[in-house]
Amino acid sequence: MARASKAQASERDRMLEGFRMLSGLLDNRFSIPFLPAPFGLDAILGLVPVLGDAITALMGLYALVVAHRHKLPLGKRVGMIWNIAIDFAIGSIPLLGDLFDWAFQAHRKNLRILERHLERQANQF
Numbered sequence: 001m002a003r004a005s006k007a008q009a010s011e012r013d014r015m016l017e018g019f020r021m022l023s024g025l026l027d028n029r030f031s032i033p034f035l036p037a038p039f040g041l042d043a044i045l046g047l048v049p050v051l052g053d054a055i056t057a058l059m060g061l062y063a064l065v066v067a068h069r070h071k072l073p074l075g076k077r078v079g080m081i082w083n084i085a086i087d088f089a090i091g092s093i094p095l096l097g098d099l100f101d102w103a104f105q106a107h108r109k110n111l112r113i114l115e116r117h118l119e120r121q122a123n124q125f
Helices: 006-029 041-045 052-062 062-069 075-091 096-104 108-125
Strands: none
Touching: 006 041, 006 052, 006 062, 006 108, 041 052, 041 062, 041 096, 052 062, 052 096, 052 108, 062 096, 062 108, 075 096, 075 108, 096 108
């Protein structure tokens, strides 16, 4: 496999940074003193049953766009879909789902899947 051109590397870096920002916004952008961990829009919008979780699930589909562009193996993409689906299904349960969104952080999990893949890909060269 040939090395990525500077333009391809720049595009990859831009998409990855966008995904990092989105996953941070959705999962851990905000904090309140005395809470043990930060939270994001996923937990906040999840306060609106079903609709809020549907919105954040749709936003989370950006992970699949990035995964497709970086040719992640099907198994990893299925894992990312699974994270979004579980986050939506359990997150839709009033109050309990918001706690789940806060603890599960599906979008950060998907970011880690993508980052690990890109690291392995970079180490092959």
